[in-house]
Amino acid sequence: MSAPLDAIDRALINDYQGGFPLSAEPFAEVGASLGIEAEEVLARITRLLDEGTLSRFGPMYHAEKMGGGLTLAALEVPDDDYERIAEIVNEFDEVAHNYARDHDFNMWFVIATETPEGVAETISRIEAATGLVVYNMPKKEEFFIGLRFEV
Amino acid sequence: MDDLDRAIVVATQEGLPLSLRPYDDVARSVGLEPADVINRMEKMLKSGVIRRNGVVPNHYALGYKANGMTVWDVPDDQISALGRRVGALDFVSHCYHRPRHLPDWPYNLFCMVHGRDHESVEKHTRQILMILGDAARDHRILYSTRILKKSGLRLVA
Numbered sequence: 059m060s061a062p063l064d065a066i067d068r069a070l071i072n073d074y075q076g077g078f079p080l081s082a083e084p085f086a087e088v089g090a091s092l093g094i095e096a097e098e099v100l101a102r103i104t105r106l107l108d109e110g111t112l113s114r115f116g117p118m119y120h121a122e123k124m125g126g127g128l129t130l131a132a133l134e135v136p137d138d139d140y141e142r143i144a145e146i147v148n149e150f151d152e153v154a155h156n157y158a159r160d161h162d163f164n165m166w167f168v169i170a171t172e173t174p175e176g177v178a179e180t181i182s183r184i185e186a187a188t189g190l191v192v193y194n195m196p197k198k199e200e201f202f203i204g205l206r207f208e209v
Numbered sequence: 210m211d212d213l214d215r216a217i218v219v220a221t222q223e224g225l226p227l228s229l230r231p232y233d234d235v236a237r238s239v240g241l242e243p244a245d246v247i248n249r250m251e252k253m254l255k256s257g258v259i260r261r262n263g264v265v266p267n268h269y270a271l272g273y274k275a276n277g278m279t280v281w282d283v284p285d286d287q288i289s290a291l292g293r294r295v296g297a298l299d300f301v302s303h304c305y306h307r308p309r310h311l312p313d314w315p316y317n318l319f320c321m322v323h324g325r326d327h328e329s330v331e332k333h334t335r336q337i338l339m340i341l342g343d344a345a346r347d348h349r350i351l352y353s354t355r356i357l358k359k360s361g362l363r364l365v366a
Contacts (some may be wrong), residue, residue: 071271076261078225080247080254085229096229103264104227113359114265116225117250119218123258124210130307130319148358156357159278161349163314165357166278193310195319199289201296201304 063111066092070102071112078116121170127177128170129196132163133188140164146187152180163193210258213241214249221250273323275352277330279337280316282309282347288318294340295320300333315347327352 063071069092079087086096106112121128135143140158147153147167156167169180181192210218216239226234232250236243253259268276283291288306295318296304303321320337324330334350 071264071266074263075266076263078263080232080250080262082232082243082247083230084232100227100229106264107224107227109270110267111270112264113267114224115227115263116221116223117253117259117262118265119222120257120260123256124218130305132314134313144357153358155359157276157353158355158357159351159353161351163351166351166353167358193314195307195310197305197307199292199306201292201306 066094067102067106067111070099071106122174124172125174126170126172127174128168129177129181129194131167131169131181131184131195132193133165133167133190134162134193135165135188135190137164143188143190147184150180150184152176153184210253213239213245214253214258216240217246217249217253268323269356272325275324275327275330277322277324277327277334277350277352279320279322279330279334279348279350281318281320281337281341281345282315283318283341283344284346285317287344291341291344292318295337298333298336298340300324301337316349322350 070088073091074088078084081087083096085099089096089099092099103112103115107115133143133147144156144165147165148156152169152171154168154170156165158164159166169177171177171180177194177196181194185192217235220235220238225231228234230243232246233243236246239246250259250262254262292304292306295301300322301320302323303319305319306317307319309315309317322330322333324333330350330352334348338345338348
């Protein structure tokens with residue numbers, strides 16, 4: 059169990075989901091804005107990562123803008139084979155996230171590849187490895203990607 | 210993006226080094242000056258290759274335990290206008306137009322809604338329904354029941 063967040067943890071999480079400084083001593087800059095030392099900012103981020111309050115810290119890259127491919131895909135997995143199929147799908151480096159969801163389409167994952175063609179190729183390999191149809195649902199239009207969780 | 214940008218991506222995609230001068234560490238590992246790493250990352254941020262730089266909260270750990278992927282069947286010729294309105298709602302974190310797979314999957318608008326519990330996700334879903342009105346021919350909420358895998362995007366070195 060993680061300790062409750064104090065006001066400084068919350069400020070760190072609310073204020074720095076973007077805009078972490080690109081400078082020689084970024085933790086010192088953040089510390090100045092929060093009224094604490096650089097070392098304490100670093101220690102807090104390290105602790106929040108260790109506790110699982112933060113899942114990542116650093117740049118979030120945009121697959122398509124890097125020239126890569128990205129899609130959302132779904133599988134309809136028989137319940138009694140679910141764990142085995144999840145293991146097979148998760149083994150693929152191209153599978154970035156994978157969620158179980160309550161629908162006949164019960165496994166949803168993001169495929170990120172270095173080239174646009176990599177998506178179709180990865181889907182074929184997942185179909186071959188699982189024996190299931192992969193429903194490919196690439197975005198046709200993006201309306202908004204919200205940034206923030208307020209804590 | 211050139212090979213040096215790529216090297217920076219590989220060095221940072223799992224996260225920034227947890228040191229007081231993290232870009233110095235990145236610079237050492239890719240064989241550049243720290244100022245070059247910072248300049249290149251600034252350019253990547255500007256061009257959108259880096260979506261953002263900072264902390265990524267785990268919404269599960271923060272008490273947003275219910276994550277509902279709401280999916281909607283709306284007429285294709287209205288989806289852009291409607292998607293923009295729904296995407297602007299503060300409880301919607303992602304909103305996309307995606308293809309249908311008929312007959313099993315009639316839904317073309319995907320809106321991710323986060324809440325502390327199912328009740329709050331359902332309340333938010335009703336707010337989306339008010340915006341979409343008769344254009345929403347059908348909809349579902351798919352709750353995530355388990356995270357099977359979560360890793361950032363990964364380039365191979």
